[in-house]
Amino acid sequence: MKYSVEQIMTAAYPVMPVLAVNRVEDAVPLAEALKAGGLTVLEVTLRTEAAMAVIEAMKTVEGVIVGAGTVTNETQLIELQRIGADFAISPGATPRLLEAGKAVDFPFLPAIASVSEMMQGLEMGYSSFKFFPAEASGGVAALKSFAGPFPNVSFCPTGGISIANFKDYLALDNVKCVGGSWVVPADALNQQDWSRIEQLAREACL
Template identity: 45%
Template sequence: MRLCRFCRSCEKIHFCRLSGEACFIIDVWWGENGRSNKLLNVSYLNGYILLWTVYGLLGNATCEFFINVMDMIDVCDQRYLVDMISSLRVVPVVVVDEVELAQSLGEALVAGGLPIAEVTFRTDAAMGAMEVLASRGDILVGAGTVTTVDQVKEARESGAKFVVSPGFHREVVEYCLANEMLVLPGVSSASDIALAMEYGLKNVKFFPAEASGGVGLLKALSAPYQSVKFVPTGGIHAGNVRDYLSLDSVLACGGSWMVERSLVNDGKFEEIAKLTREVVELVK
């Protein structure tokens, strides 16, 4: 799929979203001798595409550029990260037991059209898996099951761009805020949400979603806290994900049904890619 194109009329490279064309992203620099092969002025970046190839006539040659958006986005660019998560709609929650499996897992997610992964700190391979996935450049990597500041530091060093916690761990939230890293702490009650708001947070994880009361409870909690967006996780599957996503208060849903631990460990990456494609189609 061609994600960018060189426009002869305006002499700019157009950045295309997954659905429809967005505004220009890169100006082509003009020098004394006409068009140059320098690309300047990254003027807009909304993060819908993580990696793309640009083809354009520069001078008399057709040049090819590989632009890795994730290299452009710092963890401080939280607005872009939130936009990415929102546009993808579903965040695969992954448990990786062997670092060697991470590369194939990444390929499967990208092939399925869902270039994002929340790698949980539930195994010793978590850091290594994050490093492998982040180094690809075409996957937005987050760290899940983060309960300590040390894990936040490890996640950041491994290339993770955001942090997800099962509960409201004050020290984790405070460290992330101090270091301008996107954090999604777990909440399941009005008191939890109120605490998150005291910290100035606008995005949180609703966990465990189904066990806490599901869509009904989330609707009730959202009513008095309309400025807060939720990422329901826990018990989410193909049969109920659209129910959650139908709520205006839901940013995206976290789920593992397309990346079950057994599928990863058994090397069934074609099946993972197939399930991922089904997810993408389901939540359009």
């Protein structure tokens, strides 16, 4: 099934887990734990050698939407299309990457950190963005200021989001979901503590 950016962001509410997975064998139990906790849209960052294989493995879990984060070039987008990823997210947005994101047949969510970057994305036909790094780029206050002149733009803020502040972001009308790594702590993943990860996912949905 093909999804739109809007469908993915809506399905990701409240939190899209940002995952750096080193072992392919962790992919399926991790996806199942997050799904059991209520989180079904998963961003696997391309920061590990196993990332592409992890995405392919997670795609076998029924009821989850699996995409890639830390996408920085056209080659990665083409490979993600080949393996059937559901979406891609970048940490930034160059004109070339914005063009490439329009050429693939799955949703691409570019990241912005300023109004000028957002306007460049709007000129290219994008209306939804990752706001990154969110806390370092002004956080909730910045997103509030974006809403006035750009009422139809929606965001998934990521970077510095935690259990302590994610609900402050979700209270904003222009925020559809947040991205965060706190749901899957590195130690829990390393120890394959799926019950703890499921509980953290469940707590994020409360």
